[in-house]
Amino acid sequence: MEEANGQPDKKLIVIVAMTGNMLLNFCGPADVFINADRCLENCDILDGYDVKVVAPTSNKKLDTAARMSINCELSVADIQGSIDTLIIAGNDSREASQPGLNEFYDWLATRNEYNTRRIASICGGAFVLAKAGILNGRKATTHWQASERLSKAYPDIEVNVNPFFTRDGHVYTSAGVSSGIDLSLALVEQDYNKDIAISVARKLVFYLSRPGFQSQFGSLLPIYEREHIGQRTQNWIAGHLNEKMEVNQIAEQMNMSTRNFTRVFHRETGMPPAKFVEKLRVEAARKYLEDSDTPLERIAELCGLGGLVSMRRIFLRHLNTTPSDYRRAFRTSLRDSGIESLIASEARLADII
Structure with missing residues (x-):
C-alpha cells in the first residue's frame, strides 16, 4: 500500500x-x-x-x-x-x-x-x-x-x-x-x-x-507493620538464619503454641512458616550476592540454604535464576565495572595536583 x-x-x-x-x-x-x-x-x-x-x-x-x-x-x-x-x-x-x-x-x-x-x-x-x-x-x-x-x-x-x-x-x-x-x-x-x-x-x-x-527485582516478602506477626517473626529469624529452625522454636519465641502460631501465621501472611523462612533466607543471600565477594558456599552456609546444589534449586524456584547468574546481574555496579578504582585513582591524582 x-x-x-x-x-x-x-x-x-x-x-x-x-x-x-x-x-x-x-x-x-x-x-x-x-x-x-x-x-x-x-x-x-x-x-x-x-x-x-x-x-x-x-x-x-x-x-x-x-x-x-x-x-x-x-x-x-x-x-x-x-x-x-x-x-x-x-x-x-x-x-x-x-x-x-x-x-x-x-x-x-x-x-x-x-x-x-x-x-x-x-x-x-x-x-x-x-x-x-x-x-x-x-x-x-x-x-x-x-x-x-x-x-x-x-x-x-x-x-x-x-x-x-x-x-x-x-x-x-x-x-x-x-x-x-x-x-x-x-x-x-x-x-x-x-x-x-x-x-x-x-x-x-x-x-x-x-x-x-x-x-x-522485587522483594519476596511484603513490608509488614511493626507489630504484625510477620514482622515480629522476621525480626527473630534474621538473627538465626544459619541455624536449623523448627516451627515449634519460632512459636515458642512468639509465646504461642505451635498449632496456634501456624494457624495465625498462615492467616496473617498467606503462607506457612516454612515457606516464610525460606524466602527470608533467599533475601539474605541476595544481599550477600549483591554487596560482597563472599563465596557461594559460604553464603549458602550463612543463610541456612544448605549446600550449593540446594541453594541453586531454591533460587531457581523463587527467582528463576541461579545464584551465580544473580550475582553477575545485580552486584554493586561500580565495583563490578572498575569505575570505583578509577574514581579512587583520580581522587588521589587530584590530591597530588
Whole structure:
C-alpha cells in the first residue's frame, strides 16, 4: 500500500504518555521505533514506523517529575484513523481526580482489533487497559509492586508477575518502566526480523532478550507493620538464619503454641512458616550476592540454604535464576565495572595536583 506521493505507508505507532513521572515509559519505546525506522531506511525498507507520542488530554501538556513540561503536538482526539500499534505508557495514579481523562477513555473504548492491530501497555498502563475493559479475561503483567493491586482490583485478569512482557491475542502488557523497551524490541522483531531488532538493541546498548524474570527485582516478602506477626517473626529469624529452625522454636519465641502460631501465621501472611523462612533466607543471600565477594558456599552456609546444589534449586524456584547468574546481574555496579578504582585513582591524582 502506498501514499499519494508514491511512498509506502509507514506503520503508525501511537504512544500515549499518561504520566510524566517516569519519562522512560514513553521515551524508551519511542527511541526503539524511531531507531528501527532509521535502520530500515538504511536497508532501503521504506515502510517502517511513523512514531507519534501523544497526550491523553486536549491541552496536550504533560508535567513531569523532572520539573519540565512537555507539549505534545497531538492529543488522542487527533488520532481518528487506523493505528498499527497503540501503546499506553504508564498511568497517572491521580486519574480519579482528573475528569479530563473521561474523553480519553471514550476514545480508548473505540479501539479494537479491527482498527488497531496491536494494543499494548507499559508498567501502570495495564490499569488503563483494565479500566477500559481491554484486559477482561486476558493474561497480563505490570510492575511487580503493582501486580497484587491489579489482581485484586480486576479479578477477571490473570496477572503474572514474572515476565517482562506478555501477549494475549492482539493485546500486549509489559512490566516495569524499562520493560517497555523489551516489549518494543520484540515488536520490531515480530514486524521485520531479528537483525533489525539486534541493530536497534546494540545502538541503545540494551539486551534484545533480557535474561531472567521480573521477579528478580522485587522483594519476596511484603513490608509488614511493626507489630504484625510477620514482622515480629522476621525480626527473630534474621538473627538465626544459619541455624536449623523448627516451627515449634519460632512459636515458642512468639509465646504461642505451635498449632496456634501456624494457624495465625498462615492467616496473617498467606503462607506457612516454612515457606516464610525460606524466602527470608533467599533475601539474605541476595544481599550477600549483591554487596560482597563472599563465596557461594559460604553464603549458602550463612543463610541456612544448605549446600550449593540446594541453594541453586531454591533460587531457581523463587527467582528463576541461579545464584551465580544473580550475582553477575545485580552486584554493586561500580565495583563490578572498575569505575570505583578509577574514581579512587583520580581522587588521589587530584590530591597530588
